[in-house]
Amino acid sequence: MSAAREPIGVIGTGYVGLVTAAGFAELGSDVVCVDIDAEKVARLNRGEIPIYEPGLAELVAKNRERLTFTTDIAPALERARLLFVAVGTPPTYSGDADLSAVNAVVGAMPASDRHALVMKSTVPVGTGANTKRLFAEQGKSGFRYVSCPEFLKEGTAVADFLAPDRVVVGDDGDWAGDAVVDLYRPLLVPDEGGNGPGQLVRTDIASAEMVKLASNAFLATKISFINEIANVCEETGADVVEVARGMGLDERIGPKFLNAGIGFGGSCFPKDVTALKQLAGNSGYHFQLLNSVIEVNELQKRRVIGKLEKHLGGLVGKRIALLGLAFKPNTDDMREASSLVLAARLQAAGADVVAHDPISGEVAKPMLRGVELAPDALSAAHGADAVVLVTEWQEFRDLDLADLRAAMRGDVLIDGRNALDGEAAVAAGLRYEGIGRTARS
Ligand code: UGA
Numbered sequence: 001m002s003a004a005r006e007p008i009g010v011i012g013t014g015y016v017g018l019v020t021a022a023g024f025a026e027l028g029s030d031v032v033c034v035d036i037d038a039e040k041v042a043r044l045n046r047g048e049i050p051i052y053e054p055g056l057a058e059l060v061a062k063n064r065e066r067l068t069f070t071t072d073i074a075p076a077l078e079r080a081r082l083l084f085v086a087v088g089t090p091p092t093y094s095g096d097a098d099l100s101a102v103n104a105v106v107g108a109m110p111a112s113d114r115h116a117l118v119m120k121s122t123v124p125v126g127t128g129a130n131t132k133r134l135f136a137e138q139g140k141s142g143f144r145y146v147s148c149p150e151f152l153k154e155g156t157a158v159a160d161f162l163a164p165d166r167v168v169v170g171d172d173g174d175w176a177g178d179a180v181v182d183l184y185r186p187l188l189v190p191d192e193g194g195n196g197p198g199q200l201v202r203t204d205i206a207s208a209e210m211v212k213l214a215s216n217a218f219l220a221t222k223i224s225f226i227n228e229i230a231n232v233c234e235e236t237g238a239d240v241v242e243v244a245r246g247m248g249l250d251e252r253i254g255p256k257f258l259n260a261g262i263g264f265g266g267s268c269f270p271k272d273v274t275a276l277k278q279l280a281g282n283s284g285y286h287f288q289l290l291n292s293v294i295e296v297n298e299l300q301k302r303r304v305i306g307k308l309e310k311h312l313g314g315l316v317g318k319r320i321a322l323l324g325l326a327f328k329p330n331t332d333d334m335r336e337a338s339s340l341v342l343a344a345r346l347q348a349a350g351a352d353v354v355a356h357d358p359i360s361g362e363v364a365k366p367m368l369r370g371v372e373l374a375p376d377a378l379s380a381a382h383g384a385d386a387v388v389l390v391t392e393w394q395e396f397r398d399l400d401l402a403d404l405r406a407a408m409r410g411d412v413l414i415d416g417r418n419a420l421d422g423e424a425a426v427a428a429g430l431r432y433e434g435i436g437r438t439a440r441s
Helices: 015-026 038-045 056-062 074-079 100-108 127-137 157-162 175-187 205-236 240-248 269-282 288-312 338-348 361-367 377-381 401-407 422-427
Strands: 008-011 031-034 067-070 082-085 116-119 144-147 166-170 199-203 319-323 352-356 386-389 412-415 431-433
Touching: 008 015, 008 074, 015 031, 015 056, 015 067, 015 082, 015 157, 031 074, 038 067, 056 157, 067 074, 082 100, 082 175, 100 116, 100 127, 116 127, 116 175, 127 144, 127 205, 144 166, 144 175, 144 205, 166 175, 166 205, 175 199, 199 205, 205 240, 205 269, 205 288, 269 288, 288 338, 288 386, 288 412, 288 431, 319 338, 319 377, 338 352, 352 377, 377 401, 401 422, 412 422, 422 431
Parallel strands: 008 031, 008 082, 031 067, 082 116, 116 144, 166 199, 319 352, 319 386, 386 412, 412 431
Antiparallel strands: none
16 A cells, blocks of 8 residues: 555454554554464464454455564564554453453563553553553663554444544653554544544543543443433333434434444443443542443343233243344454343243344354354244344345244344334234334234
């Protein structure tokens, strides 16, 4: 795409690391990707992409000669000044972020005046300050630190990298922050010297760390808010889809993340909302709102059970088909997926559960004991008393609802994402109920 640019290292080849590496390679950098998982590195070296992410395999293949995959940190240190850190920060039992992988990276760094860690992993506010303290204690105070949080969405991560809303760089105003901004330059707005849409936010390290947590917590709050509006709509005869349309036209509110459904999942929102709540608590502030955001989300996953019970008059011996398992479409990620809670609750209530997901079946299998996995939507619906749309994959939106009805034993269709045409469902002989809309039959 452009002339040779600064080589970089990326530590961690999960979805953030791999997309970042392939993205910077596309912009012209040589990238040394380091991962402790030898098997993953071997797969990447064979040209296999360990995760499902649209466009990623193509981007990696296109830039193959600029990408090196290794378990050894030495070539990254030798060739690159900037070492992007994209390792996991999963929640601990208490909900705090587990920083052991981040700390292992910090510990593995040599004393150097030439290098900087650029933190992509989502970390608590204060991690930068702690890392700098650790570096100082270990005699590595020449090592620079930059916070550069990631805003990629699974399913559209490649497009998000190449056309970011904003690029946030938190640093101490030194060469390392300048070098990170230069790397992103082509993706920044013309005023910043680029030809992309990205607004630059250059700030201090703690503020950059907080932008990430606050953004995810705000989006999660928006979802829990519209889900509660949906629940009130059900009681009052309003239609949440119409309400969200009316609200979203106010520019201050905006139309995005106002889709009511059966709760948010994924590797980020549940973890980051809890982590921010914990971070606040640990620093002596009780973040009231976030408790409700989490609680509403848990209850929202369970409300579908009530709808099924109401329509079927009990769940014992009933066959329920789940369409979609992944936490959202276009990913095989099952982390914190609402389908897991739903399936377990249905089984506990005595129902037989069958499911189909276009991609995540194999990933989901070990997590869904006793759930029958069907090869396609109509096979899942075959003989079912009720069908629940859990994840709004396009192929489910395109389903012929008359075929769906014909495959079923019963006639109940619960649309957990308000993604289907309720009138067409009724015309096909189904009893249709969405989220926050009047049931139709
Ligand atoms: C989220 C953020 O959107 C990204 O900006 C961020 O970089 C990422 O977390 C991260 O921290 O790594 P992601 O988890 O990929 O991205 O998924 P989203 O598209 O944000 O969806 C999250 C959940 O919210 C899904 O379960 C989705 O079904 C649900 N959702 C989303 C709703 O229920 N309603 C909506 O209107 C929107």
